[in-house]
Amino acid sequence: MIVSIHMIAGHRLMAGCLLTLLLASAVSAAPLLPRSAAVPGGVAIVELPTNAKKAPVVHYRKKRVMVQKQHGHWQAIVGIALSAKVGKHQLQLAGQATPVSFQVDDKAYAEQRLTLKNKRKVNPNAEDMTRIRGERGRINAALRHWAPQAKMDARFVLPVTGRLSSPFGLRRFFNEQARKPHSGIDIAAPEGTPIRAPAAGTAIERGEFFFNGNSVFIAHGQGLVTMYAHMSRIDVQPGQRVARGEVIGAVGHTGRATGPHLHWGVSLNDARVDPALFFDDLESLLTAPIKTHRKNTR
């Protein structure tokens, strides 16, 4: 399974170079959208059958979906949950009875096994569970944030430079117990390394959470939300506007973390999606790939 991931990564690198050459002079007028990958944990870009002047209202699984006009056509930019089933999925377009279908294809993600000494962070006690349930409500509300925004900037700058210590979508086992797949990427960097906003947005939530430690959520508009966990400090307050590249806090190892790193999540219409899709070539921006990558590509 690890091998297949690296073949995909290599292929993507070549495709990225070609695309850069082909599009270098033509991209400036188009909206800055994520790359399309209609797989669990990916983003589908779906043509909408409408000539409406105003942005159409589209829902997927009862959640409002980002729309953008590209080359004169409206498109839905749909986040697909890691738990999504392979097959036909449907969008509801307001004012139209017939749903718009799109296909979700399969993607195999690798496994990761971790051993944590602090057993309470693996099997929280009753008191911890009460706290976790309370926090979950705040986290879910932040991830469901919707605010209208005409022109999206969904091409990101890297929030922190470091080593990719855990990629997106890993099927994780803590002390041999299966947990939810990895919903973001982990970038290992020294404690205190500044974390920067990947695009302009508004801080909508911050807190000190049981699993995620010091965390902040930034809304970028139309259901695109980024989250930052395990921070040593947070420099922004809810309601505060942040510019692309502005420092929002620093790397730490608060919450459930084995060492200092940034857990960075990207959410689109409340689906956690692969942050790599918001870059031409994310891996080339990180200082060193994970060990298994090196082993399989050399």
Ligand SMILES: [Zn+2]
């Ligand atoms: Zn993580």
